[in-house]
């Protein structure tokens with residue numbers, strides 16, 4: 001009986017170390033996601049939504065341009081919702097407001113970062129349920145270079161969901177503040 005307990009213990013320990021060792025390997029290709037078209041490189045594209053039933057979300061990535069002319073991103077097409085080019089500006093009172101952009105310019109031999117608090121792709125009227133293990137395809141339409149299909153990796157932000165993951169059977173009641 002004791003022998004089995006030791007084997008079980010070692011097995012559990014082995015599995016733990018296996019996943020610990022494999023984890024960084026899993027992270028590298030995910031972060032290195034890149035999409036290229038005619039001197040344009042889109043890297044680390046991701047989609048931030050609040051929960052899997054979110055009706056809106058934001059897309060972020062870095063566009064680098066190796067061409068000797070600026071590159072213009074005219075529009076973004078997504079099947080899961082309506083995509084709009086947006087920029088967050090802070091007014092004199094310190095209030096953040098989002099502005100609709102007709103296009104986004106990437107300077108020649110330069111790069112543009114789409115990031116929280118700045119330029120981003122706004123997704124609205126979302127009718128699907130999000131799944132962390134899926135990737136979300138969008139098409140970037142550039143003025144001269146044409147279309148580039150990219151996959152956005154989901155980064156679902158839901159603090160209460162993450163903080164309240166219970167083991168099966170561990171049922172108790174508590175209040176959620178958020």
Ligand SMILES: [Cu+2]
Nearest residue numbers: 086087098122
């Ligand atoms: Cu926005």
